[in-house]
Amino acid sequence: MYPNMQTANAPSPSRRGLLRAAVAGSAAVGSVLTLGSAFPASAAPAPAPAESEAAGRPASPEEALRRLAAGNRRWRSCRQEHPRESPSVRLELTRAQHPFAIVLGCVDSRVPPELVFDQGLGDLLTVRSAGEVLDEAVLGSIAYGVLELQIPLVLVLGHQSCGAVGAAVHADETGERLPAHIQYLADQIRPCIDRSQHGDARVDATIDAQARRTRGRLAAEPDIAGRIAAGKLVVAAARYELRDQRVRTLA
Template identity: 55%
Template sequence: MASNRRTFLAATAVGALAAAPPPTATVPRPCPATARAALDQLLAGNRRFAAGRPLHPHESGGIRRALAAGQQPFAVIVGCIDSRVPPELVFDQGLGDLLCTRTAGEVLDEAVLGSIQYGVEELRIPLVLVLGHERCGAIAATLDHLRSGVPVPGHLELLVAEIAPAVHRTRAVPGDWAEHAMRAHTAWVRDVIRADPAFTAAHVDAARFDLDTGLVNLLP
């Protein structure tokens, strides 16, 4: 009797699987087609994040299966490695939405530029956003080096060398030197990307993330 019951249950399970509809091949997912629409979606997501009401979109199994066949992110984020500034969380986006490249202080090198170019040319992404943030450790380290004159160890020398020009330019500006330097450096990274003919197909902006409020604001 037990053997017959096991056979019946196995046959029932197989039948149910056979009758079940196949996994959805594609999942409808609105993707901003313009830089303005992409920026609006990022800022709307950031407002949800800052208000403590994130949607955590595009994390389902259906989305994951659909993305296995290809990706169509709508923005490139050039950000800092700081653990407090993960772009997907800051902008309340999900799988397949953002192409992120992160280095300390958003420092550019050929690998970063090549990654941005891949997004703009190969994936046709309309928006590149450089995201700086307050109390940036890379900025603080550069300030400390310039104040002390102590040689920079190892690979950190590249970071300091790239950030130092913005630090020097803002030395005489009244107020928070680190904040001024961060803004100047973030805007400089944006301008370098804007001026590169490899990225003319995309709109390039810069923004600042506030660690206290959670809000992102565009830089002039």
């Protein structure tokens, strides 16, 4: 239940342009729950959470998704609540944390999960890598949230105009190598490139494919798969639209 997205500018053919796109512009498995193409407009807004940081935490994946959907509606209508920022919540968080969702997003400065979903301190465990690329540090961070903090939802969040994906597609088309460690990102994204599409449509389709592939790889991790099979966890993929700030799930 999330919104739409379309891809943006093709990266410059120069090496400097590729670097700028990758850094500045950046910014399926049977057990994975399919939740539809967009956040349900008819869904009742989540009730205002109690001031206590641990109170009213979503206990199920479905509740967690509804909480994120309600927050995204507030964000895109400019009615943010900026919840759980009070001195009492800050004090409570010195003793424990109870986040209800893990969001694996891109490093892009335009897609901060806490703002996009209008959540507060202690609500989200956020992990960010360019193009939602997985490595051992990212996997370990997500495993910590799932296994140690018992978080019921992992959301892989791609976004419109992803510079990392755009740079990977351009490098694949031209054969030009990207600078330093940025080539690693392109190599990880390359299997998702949709060569049946052309131009901006190719980048756009690859953004979705990369989010779906990352979701599938996470859901196939043995420890994570065990919690999915037990009904304690959902791993979902979604996409953020820069044009209208909507988030939609990717089936």
